[in-house]
Amino acid sequence: MPTITEERIRVRxxxxxxxxxxxxxNYFYWFEQARGAWCRERGFSYRELEELGFFLPVVEAHAEYKGEVHYDDWIVVRVWVSEMRRASMRxxxxVVNESTGKTTTTGHTWHVLMGTSRRAVTMPPEIRDMISRDPADHQTKP
Incomplete structure (x- = not known):
């Protein structure tokens, strides 16, 4: 079972x-914010990944809207990796509205691992290890 990261956000x-x-x-911005939290829970940031010469651009994005979210609502965005391939991950x-407890949106994004050549590369073992870390083994970065 994948480890889920939760990011709490107040709708501005x-x-x-x-x-x-x-x-x-804006849901795609919230997805991105939750992905950043997901990385930090595993002991790294996008910036550190880029400093290693790797990039994870979004190549596909999907959202399905099932309910409402309003100004000043608190939402929780849950994120997890559902699939990893040779050079990509999903x-x-x-998205859960805390005031109603209902799931208002579901979605996914596909990312391709790219090197400095801006071409897809096979995920090196050290990057796969970073992505596969158990958050319980790492202190979250601020």
């Missing part, structure tokens, strides 16, 4: 539309 006014609902594109997401 600028993230909503005229009706006070969270604007659909993150899955679930």
């Amino acid at each position: 006014y600028g993230e909503t539309d005229q009706m006070g609902h969270a604007y659909y594109a 993150f899955d997401y679930e």
Whole structure:
């Protein structure tokens, strides 16, 4: 079973539309924020990955909206890796509105590991190890 990371986020006014609902594109920002938390729980950051000469760009993004999120709501974005391949990985997401307890959005993103040549590369063992770490074995970075 994959280890899930949870990132708690308060919906800001600028993230909503005229009706006070969270604007659909902001979910992808929240997915990104949760991925950053997922990395930190495993003892590394995107910046450190890039300093090692590797990049994880999003090559596919999907979201399915099932409920509402409004200004000033607290949401929890749950993120986990659902699939790892030779040079790519898939993150899955679930957004829960804390006030209702309901899942309002689900989604996923596919990422390809790229080297400095900006081409897909086979995931080296040390990178696969970083990604596969158990958060319980690492102190979260601020």
